[in-house]
Amino acid sequence: MTATPVKAAVLGDSRPSRFRVAALQNRVLGVLAFLVVLFVFFGALAPNFANFDNINTIALNASILVVVACAEATVVLTRNYDLSVGSVVALASYVGFDVIRLHPGAGPILAAVPMALGALCGAVNGALVGYSGVPSVIATLGTMSIFRGLAYVYAAGRQIDLKDLPDWVDKGVNGHVLGLAVLPLIAVVVAALAGFLLRYLPLGRQIYAVGSNPQAAAFYGLNAPSVVFRAYVLCGLLTGLAAFLFGARVTYVVPYLAQGLELTVLAAVVIGGVSVLGGSGNVVGAAIGAVAITAIDNGLVLIGASDFARQFMQGAAIVAAVVVDAFVQRRVGEIVRAMQRAGRR
Amino acid sequence: MPPDATTPRLSVVGVSKHFGGVRALTDVGFAVAPGAVHALLGENGAGKSTLVKIVTGVQPPDSGQILLDGQPARFASPVAARAAGVVAVYQDPKLFPHLDVAENVFVGMYPQTRLGLVARRRMYARAQSLLDTLDAHLDARQPVLGLSIGEAQYIEFARAMAAGEPRLLFLDEPTAALTPAETERLFRLVTRMKDRGAAIVFISHRLEDLRGFVDTVTVLRDGRHVLTRPAATLSESEIVSSMVGRAVDQLYATPPSSPVAREERLRVEGLTAPGVFNDVSFSVAGGEILGVAGLVGAGRSEIAQAIMGLLREPTSGVVTVAGVKVPRPSPRRMQELGVVYLPEDRDGVGLVVSQSIETNLTIAALKQISRFGLIRRRPERRLAERLMGELSIKAGGVGDAVATLSGGNRQKVVLGKWLATTPRVLILDEPTHGVDVGAKAQVHRMIAELAAAGLAVVVISSDLPEVLGVSHRILVVREGRIVASVDRAEASESGIMAAATGAGRIAA
Numbered sequence: 001m002t003a004t005p006v007k008a009a010v011l012g013d014s015r016p017s018r019f020r021v022a023a024l025q026n027r028v029l030g031v032l033a034f035l036v037v038l039f040v041f042f043g044a045l046a047p048n049f050a051n052f053d054n055i056n057t058i059a060l061n062a063s064i065l066v067v068v069a070c071a072e073a074t075v076v077l078t079r080n081y082d083l084s085v086g087s088v089v090a091l092a093s094y095v096g097f098d099v100i101r102l103h104p105g106a107g108p109i110l111a112a113v114p115m116a117l118g119a120l121c122g123a124v125n126g127a128l129v130g131y132s133g134v135p136s137v138i139a140t141l142g143t144m145s146i147f148r149g150l151a152y153v154y155a156a157g158r159q160i161d162l163k164d165l166p167d168w169v170d171k172g173v174n175g176h177v178l179g180l181a182v183l184p185l186i187a188v189v190v191a192a193l194a195g196f197l198l199r200y201l202p203l204g205r206q207i208y209a210v211g212s213n214p215q216a217a218a219f220y221g222l223n224a225p226s227v228v229f230r231a232y233v234l235c236g237l238l239t240g241l242a243a244f245l246f247g248a249r250v251t252y253v254v255p256y257l258a259q260g261l262e263l264t265v266l267a268a269v270v271i272g273g274v275s276v277l278g279g280s281g282n283v284v285g286a287a288i289g290a291v292a293i294t295a296i297d298n299g300l301v302l303i304g305a306s307d308f309a310r311q312f313m314q315g316a317a318i319v320a321a322v323v324v325d326a327f328v329q330r331r332v333g334e335i336v337r338a339m340q341r342a343g344r345r
Numbered sequence: 346m347p348p349d350a351t352t353p354r355l356s357v358v359g360v361s362k363h364f365g366g367v368r369a370l371t372d373v374g375f376a377v378a379p380g381a382v383h384a385l386l387g388e389n390g391a392g393k394s395t396l397v398k399i400v401t402g403v404q405p406p407d408s409g410q411i412l413l414d415g416q417p418a419r420f421a422s423p424v425a426a427r428a429a430g431v432v433a434v435y436q437d438p439k440l441f442p443h444l445d446v447a448e449n450v451f452v453g454m455y456p457q458t459r460l461g462l463v464a465r466r467r468m469y470a471r472a473q474s475l476l477d478t479l480d481a482h483l484d485a486r487q488p489v490l491g492l493s494i495g496e497a498q499y500i501e502f503a504r505a506m507a508a509g510e511p512r513l514l515f516l517d518e519p520t521a522a523l524t525p526a527e528t529e530r531l532f533r534l535v536t537r538m539k540d541r542g543a544a545i546v547f548i549s550h551r552l553e554d555l556r557g558f559v560d561t562v563t564v565l566r567d568g569r570h571v572l573t574r575p576a577a578t579l580s581e582s583e584i585v586s587s588m589v590g591r592a593v594d595q596l597y598a599t600p601p602s603s604p605v606a607r608e609e610r611l612r613v614e615g616l617t618a619p620g621v622f623n624d625v626s627f628s629v630a631g632g633e634i635l636g637v638a639g640l641v642g643a644g645r646s647e648i649a650q651a652i653m654g655l656l657r658e659p660t661s662g663v664v665t666v667a668g669v670k671v672p673r674p675s676p677r678r679m680q681e682l683g684v685v686y687l688p689e690d691r692d693g694v695g696l697v698v699s700q701s702i703e704t705n706l707t708i709a710a711l712k713q714i715s716r717f718g719l720i721r722r723r724p725e726r727r728l729a730e731r732l733m734g735e736l737s738i739k740a741g742g743v744g745d746a747v748a749t750l751s752g753g754n755r756q757k758v759v760l761g762k763w764l765a766t767t768p769r770v771l772i773l774d775e776p777t778h779g780v781d782v783g784a785k786a787q788v789h790r791m792i793a794e795l796a797a798a799g800l801a802v803v804v805i806s807s808d809l810p811e812v813l814g815v816s817h818r819i820l821v822v823r824e825g826r827i828v829a830s831v832d833r834a835e836a837s838e839s840g841i842m843a844a845a846t847g848a849g850r851i852a853a
Contacts (some may be wrong), residue, residue: 112499200462208449209441209452216439218454219403221424 027281027328031288034271038292042299048269049302050333052205056181062294063187064245066287068192068261069268071238075200078231079211080129080136082208084121085239086261087147090242092117093247094151094255095331097160097169104166111172115240119145122236123229130228144262151255160253183245190238191287198283207231209296211278265315268293270321275329293317352415354379354544355400355513360409362395368568369395371761372409375573377513379414382535382545384555384576387565387786388703389590393548396565397515401433402426413513424453430512432505434519435454438497446471447485449501477502480530495641500639502534510541525809525842526640532558534725556581564588573592608667610801611684611770613652621647622825625662629770629801634792634818637805639845644825645805646689649772653679653686655705659843667769683769687759689778696747696759703729710765732761736791753784760791771795772803777811789815809838819847 043050068085075082097116113187121143128139152255162170206227212215217224236245248251272289274281297315300310353376362370367515370392377383387393398404400411401799402420411418413431422424423433440449448455450472470487481499483492489500509771518532538559539545547559555576562573564587571587605617612628622644629635637645643650650656651663654674664671666682706729707714714724720850729743736757740750747758756776763771776792777785784789806812812819814824819836821829821844829844833852 063594169842190581198467202457202461205444205448205452205455205463208444209448212441213439216441217452218441219428222453223420275443279441 012257013244015207015213017204019289028285028288031285031292035288035292035295038299042295042302044193046299049299054298057156057185058291058298060181060297061298063183064242064249065264065268065290065294066187067238067242068265069272069286069290070191070283071235071242072262072265073269073272073283074194074198074207074231074238074273075136075235076274076276077155077207077211077278079214080228080236080264081085081289082122082125082232082239083137083262083327084125084144084147085145085235085242086228086258087151088121088221088239089119089239089246089258089261090241090255091147091151091154092161093253093257094155096240096244097165097247097253098154100169101164102268103161107166108168108172111244112172114244115169117239118240118243119237122233122239126229126232130225148255157254160247162248162251162253163267164313165248169248173245178336183249184242184277186245187206187287189224190241194217194238194283203230207278211280213279258329263289264293264314267318269320270318270325276322277325277329280329289321331335351378353377353412354414356410356415357396357400357411357548358410358412360399360406360411362392362399362404362407370406370568372401373565373568373570374409375570377544377546377798378561379512379541379544380542381560382539382547384559384562385546385548385565385572386562386584386588386633391563391565391588392568393515395568396515397433397517397548400426400513401431403516405698406654420437425509427454427505430509430549432508432511433515434498434501434505435517438501440492440497440502442490442499443488445486445488446476446483446500448499449489450475450485450507452504453500454508471499471507472503477535478506479503484687488806493642493659498531511538511543513544513546514538515546515548519547519549525807527844528688533642533716596766605801607633610667611652611803612663613648614663614665616651616660616664618647618651618656618660621658621783622651622822624833625822625825625827627820627827627830629803631769631799631801632796633818634796634804634816636812636819637803637822638812638819639807641807643822643845645773645822648806648822649686649774649803650688652772653684655686680766682769684772685763685768685770686772687763687768687774687776696755698748698755699746702738702740702747702750702758703746704733706761706765707848709762713765728765732765735764736761737787751784753787756784756788757791770801770802770803772805774805775807776804777797777808785811809841812841 028230043253092114099113100110125140125143129136206222208222268290269286271292272285274286355377358374360373384395399406402422402425447469456467458464469485476483479499479502481808494624535545559576562576563573607630609628609630614626616625617623625648639645651660664674707725738754777788788849817833819831820827821841823845
């Protein structure tokens with residue numbers, strides 16, 4: 001008996017392709033497909049869903065969520081969560097715009113103030129989770145209240161009117177460049193840049209490694225606490241940027257801005273194929289997930305669904321995405337194992 | 346001290362280390378010469394791994410000194426050690442499953458561009474060339490998820506060489522999970538590194554691995570240095586007795602010459618899972634020990650999993666337990682029928698280590714000791730004490746936490762947990778993988794006793810002397826097929842090896 005016929009008989013033609021694994025692992029394609037399905041679905045139900053104006057609205061509404069989703073994804077990749085993003089947006093935008101209001105002559109450089117505030121909040125979260133070892137859900141649940149509380153205390157019942165702010169704020173954020181709205185452009189640049197840095201910056205690869213196997217990361221000399229800390233700072237920085245954009249979009253900056261944002265963002269991240277178990281997924285997926293969430297919400301409004309239905313759908317979307325994630329992870333494992341078996345023979 | 350006058354590559358001088366009240370190492374000192382293979386032997390808990398961790402900068406010593414080429418060396422981290430050419434390859438590779446092979450090889454020391462970005466193309470090219478040097482048939486871009494332990498070990502090797510040629514290489518039980526062919530390849534690789542001047546410290550339980558390969562032997566026992574001598578001057582039994590501190594006459598308990606003819610317990614006919622294994626048929630009777638030999642990846646574990654209904658791939662064929670046909674096996678159904686499978690990864694699935702021995706022993710047999718759905722304390726205690734006695738589990742009492750037990754004793758607890766359910770068929774997958782010599786002999790004796798008590802036992806093992814030593818009959822699996830079935834009397838190591846690898850591929 002020679003080995004060849006056995007090999008052929010055992011393998012058959014069930015040998016899976018590398019492509020399938022790659023396709024399953026990189027779920028950006030899947031999220032894109034989901035987005036297309038959404039557009040077809042709502043387009044059929046609501047005649048004014050798929051027209052240019054509405055798509056423009058979706059793009060504008062999704063932009064800020066995209067930025068926060070990129071921020072959240074960075075932390076989720078390390079196998080942690082940041083539940084405080086909504087509060088960070090409130091605190092950073094209120095305090096940030098107060099500073100901008102008081103220094104009208106300083107110019108657009110002051111857009112860095114909310115970002116710095118966000119980074120500071122991120123540093124607090126990162127220190128708690130990375131260095132003190134507090135489970136991220138508990139730590140950021142706590143800071144969620146702390147940051148929101150600080151915003152209320154600082155505001156002391158006041159609100160900041162967009163009219164009191166220098167012109168560059170409104171023009172800069174709500175304006176157009178070469179006929180394109182600035183806000184979606186910023187979102188695209190942020191997603192592309194964050195995606196690039198996570199792939200090409202050593203810190204980016206360490207973020208993936210720490211999320212994939214924290215013990216091994218420590219073993220190979222990666223300073224896991226420091227990596228987690230820096231991921232939170234990055235998250236805070238981007239959330240601070242979102243805070244600036246958010247504040248410039250609303251008529252009044254108030255301390256109860258962005259209530260419940262953390263859940264919407266988590267939904268976007270998970271739908272975007274970032275595994276809640278860490279180490280897998282990317283920010284571009286999360287960004288598309290944010291667009292999908294926004295499109296769902298927009299579509300539900302157009303078909304006349306109630307507020308409750310929208311909240312229900314958001315929760316259902318998170319749960320469904322996590323179930324899909326678990327399924328895909330398992331399926332990838334199976335296919336890869338089958339490939340290994342085939343490869344060994 | 347080594348016989349030659351050159352400076353040793355590594356000198357360990359009076360190193361001590363303790364964890365809480367446990368003394369892991371006490372005043373250990375020996376030297377390793379460059380360009381030589383040095384075996385570091387000892388039972389589980391003898392302090393070998395602690396020593397490796399101290400030298401490679403994972404843990405600092407409490408006292409004592411490490412000299413590298415005569416210079417004091419104390420590395421702050423494994424990364425610092427690796428930069429100095431001191432690396433360790435572990436038996437359980439520590440990998441990042443979501444990342445690809447190249448990223449795993451270069452983790453923590455990515456090649457970078459002038460801008461400080463990861464030079465991805467260079468990373469893949471270098472990883473691929475390292476893998477090719479190692480003769481590893483791995484693609485640098487392939488995801489690590491799902492690699493076998495043997496394949497994963499290549500990544501560890503590539504990693505060890507990524508920072509340059511290692512000066513001092515620790516191999517911690519590297520052959521434990523390898524097939525004979527993979528082991529041979531590993532030896533060739535190690536020989537090549539040694540010829541280029543590296544010092545290699547080889548940690549192993551498998552004494553048979555070391556014959557003719559090792560230049561010097563160091564034995565540790567209970568955290569103390571016992572001996573360091575040229576391998577040529579030591580006999581195997583001398584090594585073993587210095588490891589366990591007493592003479593060991595026999596490593597393998599002899600099974601009863603032939604099983605008393607009893608009724609068939611497990612019959613498998615035409616079991617097939619496309620792409621995994623094909624047309625597998627065999628049967629085991631009560632009192633019989635059936636060995637299943639073959640290379641890692643030949644499909645042996647998968648066959649066992651299919652019998653238990655644990656395999657994900659669709660399976661066809663007939664499984665019969667004690668005359669009862671089981672059309673669609675499920676773990677629960679098989680357990681009801683008295684078939685127990687102990688997978689290779691016992692710690693992961695078998696034990697709640699923070700709980701007491703008693704809780705662990707009785708968890709699978711709660712029905713027996715309960716009335717009206719409530720657990721009765723006294724029968725539970727009796728059952729646990731009986732099993733602890735039968736298996737001679739060494740502990741203060743049944744109330745001790747499993748976490749306090751040694752590896753060998755934990756193994757017994759897993760076995761005891763299933764014996765409590767009074768099974769009829771026992772399928773053991775690599776029952777002595779990573780177990781030290783003394784405990785190994787005990788496991789073998791236990792297998793023989795269980796069979797003598799009437800149990801049908803299937804032993805899947807990559808350890809050839811073990812299969813030959815414990816089994817009445819041996820099946821050889823190659824590429825998903827049973828290629829040979831041999832009686833113990835006619836079985837030889839070379840014959841089984843030839844069948845397992847496909848005759849002619851390896852000169853047996």
